[in-house]
Amino acid sequence: MGVFVGRGTKAVVQGITGTQGSFHTRLMLDYRTKIVAGVTPGKGGTQAHGVPVYDTVEEAVEKHKADASIIFVPAPFAADASFEAMEAGLKTLVIITERIPIRDAVEIMAYAKREGVVVIGPNTPGIIVPDECKLGIMPAHVFRSGVVGMASRSGTLTYEIAAGLSIAKLGQSTCVGLGGDPIVGLSFVDVLERFREDKQTKAVALIGEIGGNLEELAAEFVASERFDKPIVAFVAGRTAPAGKRMGHAGAIVMGLAGTAQSKIEAFLGAGVRVAEKPSDVARILMKELRR
Amino acid sequence: MKLHEYEAKEIFSKYGMLMPKGELATSPKQARDIATKIGVPVVIKAQVLVSGRGKAGGILFASSPTETEVLTKRLLATKIKANRVQSVLVEEKLAVKKELYFGITTDRSNQKYVAIASSEGGMDIEEVAATMPERIVKALIDPLCGFRSYHARQIARKLGYAGNQLSDLTRIFLQLYRVAMDYDAELIEINPLAETVEGKFVVADARLLIDDNALYRHPEYKERLVREGTELSPQEVEAQKSGLAYVSLDGNIGIIGNGAGLVMATLDVVQLYGGRPANFLDVGGGASADKMASALNLVLSDPKVEVVFINILGGITRCDEVANGILEAKKRVGFVKPMVIRLVGTNEKEGKKILTKAGIHVLDSMEETAMRAVEMAKSGE
Numbered sequence: 235m236g237v238f239v240g241r242g243t244k245a246v247v248q249g250i251t252g253t254q255g256s257f258h259t260r261l262m263l264d265y266r267t268k269i270v271a272g273v274t275p276g277k278g279g280t281q282a283h284g285v286p287v288y289d290t291v292e293e294a295v296e297k298h299k300a301d302a303s304i305i306f307v308p309a310p311f312a313a314d315a316s317f318e319a320m321e322a323g324l325k326t327l328v329i330i331t332e333r334i335p336i337r338d339a340v341e342i343m344a345y346a347k348r349e350g351v352v353v354i355g356p357n358t359p360g361i362i363v364p365d366e367c368k369l370g371i372m373p374a375h376v377f378r379s380g381v382v383g384m385a386s387r388s389g390t391l392t393y394e395i396a397a398g399l400s401i402a403k404l405g406q407s408t409c410v411g412l413g414g415d416p417i418v419g420l421s422f423v424d425v426l427e428r429f430r431e432d433k434q435t436k437a438v439a440l441i442g443e444i445g446g447n448l449e450e451l452a453a454e455f456v457a458s459e460r461f462d463k464p465i466v467a468f469v470a471g472r473t474a475p476a477g478k479r480m481g482h483a484g485a486i487v488m489g490l491a492g493t494a495q496s497k498i499e500a501f502l503g504a505g506v507r508v509a510e511k512p513s514d515v516a517r518i519l520m521k522e523l524r525r
Numbered sequence: 526m527k528l529h530e531y532e533a534k535e536i537f538s539k540y541g542m543l544m545p546k547g548e549l550a551t552s553p554k555q556a557r558d559i560a561t562k563i564g565v566p567v568v569i570k571a572q573v574l575v576s577g578r579g580k581a582g583g584i585l586f587a588s589s590p591t592e593t594e595v596l597t598k599r600l601l602a603t604k605i606k607a608n609r610v611q612s613v614l615v616e617e618k619l620a621v622k623k624e625l626y627f628g629i630t631t632d633r634s635n636q637k638y639v640a641i642a643s644s645e646g647g648m649d650i651e652e653v654a655a656t657m658p659e660r661i662v663k664a665l666i667d668p669l670c671g672f673r674s675y676h677a678r679q680i681a682r683k684l685g686y687a688g689n690q691l692s693d694l695t696r697i698f699l700q701l702y703r704v705a706m707d708y709d710a711e712l713i714e715i716n717p718l719a720e721t722v723e724g725k726f727v728v729a730d731a732r733l734l735i736d737d738n739a740l741y742r743h744p745e746y747k748e749r750l751v752r753e754g755t756e757l758s759p760q761e762v763e764a765q766k767s768g769l770a771y772v773s774l775d776g777n778i779g780i781i782g783n784g785a786g787l788v789m790a791t792l793d794v795v796q797l798y799g800g801r802p803a804n805f806l807d808v809g810g811g812a813s814a815d816k817m818a819s820a821l822n823l824v825l826s827d828p829k830v831e832v833v834f835i836n837i838l839g840g841i842t843r844c845d846e847v848a849n850g851i852l853e854a855k856k857r858v859g860f861v862k863p864m865v866i867r868l869v870g871t872n873e874k875e876g877k878k879i880l881t882k883a884g885i886h887v888l889d890s891m892e893e894t895a896m897r898a899v900e901m902a903k904s905g906e
Contacts, residue, residue, distance in 0.1 A: 341669075346668060359840075373841060389784045390787035414785065420839065511892055513891070
């Protein structure tokens with residue numbers, strides 16, 4: 235059983251006939267994810283990898299009782315697609331699309347909060363519950379079912395650390411990509427709350443990076459709630475110079491807030507172990523779990 | 526994308542806010558004419574896209590048209606924090622009673638825009654925020670409700686204003702919010718918002734950053750960005766053309782990877798082992814051979830680079846594409862600096878085979894490869 239999604243999740247793919255949408259639909263189907271319908275305006279009535287395609291989410295939901303959507307549509311249309319999915323009653327959205335304007339993201343999140351919708355992303359690799367459900371674009375082969383709950387703000391760095399956990403035979407219970415944008419739906423705290431209740435999750439790996447204060451808030455939560463599962467954090471960008479933008483719109487250092495140092499100190503202060511290198515995450519968790 | 530002060534002011538005045546009398550000048554003679562026209566004393570402000578412009582000597586005062594001409598000539602010949610001054614804004618010097626601050630930006634942890642105001646505006650607003658947080662008024666904006674008159678009134682009242690002045694401030698705050706939404710502002714500021722001795726509020730300085738991801742909704746500015754270029758290094762301009770995320774640093778190990786987080790972690794590991802990265806370069810997801818070749822070209826063209834460290838973890842990106850890109854770059858550039866490559870993930874075997882055939886050694890572990898890169902850079906020094 236994963237958090238947010240699982241074996242029973244039935245998903246719609248919005249933008250299923252685009253290059254990315256089509257390619258990843260095949261990979262998600264290969265992983266035995268229940269992709270029940272696709273949506274591309276104007277392509278209703280056709281099929282993609284054997285999945286029926288509709289013009290509207292409303293129709294797809296009516297016919298297939300879906301409960302989640304994964305969105306691949308280009309940035310200028312992503313807000314429209316997100317609202318359409320939420321109004322159709324879907325309660326979990328995975329927004330893969332990157333470069334969505336901040337104003338659109340702000341509106342999506344406000345509406346989602348009001349409707350009780352979980353938004354993963356935007357600009358996320360998605361979410362995977364190994365051997366059960368993959369709603370995302372991550373390479374499946376680096377994951378294996380296990381005990382570590384992962385939450386991350388990065389893509390490839392997550393795969394790097396997940397591969398390490400898999401080789402160490404710790405595996406992952408659920409791996410959630412929060413997304414690399416300044417405004418994303420989930421915080422580390424939201425995910426920690428789920429991992430706390432999840433029986434399969436015995437330990438947690440948090441993959442943060444410079445910019446914003448999600449890591450500091452996570453540290454505060456761990457300290458004040460006495461989170462009792464071992465946690466290891468890795469923070470990318472320790473050596474990034476201040477004021478320079480390192481690719482992710484989210485990874486901007488301004489003044490002292492959001493620096494790697496501020497995040498690392500917050501974690502250490504809350505009793506969270508901090509890994510120096512990506513490979514240390516698995517090493518430290520092995521030790522912690524043996525205790 | 527940062528707009529110049531004069532560009533932001535053009536927009537703000539369209540929305541009805543009050544600006545000081547003034548015009549843009551690109552020559553000392555023009556500045557002199559403006560000063561004659563609007564009357565002295567004037568303030569001459571360098572139009573450069575850096576913060577802390579005033580403290581860096583980019584704002585001067587003149588009490589005659591002749592002085593305006595002389596000072597403008599001086600400003601146009603200088604650089605402010607490495608930025609050449611191409612134009613100046615010549616404005617009437619306001620008789621200021623008090624300097625306020627008003628701005629709107631995003632609050633990531635609340636996923637909302639936030640309005641920020643203070644009665645202690647001016648050059649030291651950041652210090653005020655740090656040392657006297659009680660002097661800063663903040664109001665989160667719920668996008669489903671918007672920023673409305675009563676929100677603006679609440680802020681004006683908290684800043685200590687009443688009567689006509691409260692109404693004037695309310696109007697300005699609402700106008701600024703309109704601009705922020707219409708122009709997809711990542712950050713918008715009036716600092717200072719000058720309260721004149723007559724009790725009017727005038728936009729003394731204006732700042733507007735448009736969200737890069739929303740530039741497609743503002744084609745007029747996107748065009749300018751491409752036309753004028755910005756304060757970027759030649760490599761950074763080249764990277765922008767090829768769709769690569771590149772930041773120049775001051776070390777000697779050139780770094781290429783896929784994914785911002787992975788590349789940042791690569792920089793961190795290199796420094797952990799005592800090396801110094803020459804750059805940050807993220808080729809992004811699903812990089813083609815061509816993109817990889819452009820990336821390598823870019824790093825190799827940087828004279829600081831002595832060793833190149835390529836760290837690829839294939840997901841959407843395919844290792845064979847990356848390998849072909851490396852060989853393509855080798856062909857194009859004609860010479861190659863020492864290189865260490867870590868290549869794992871999708872189509873790893875094919876990628877390794879291509880490179881091994883060409884006599885290039887490939888490693889599996891990021892840490893091991895980083896150590897090797899650092900050793901090579903040191904022995905080359």
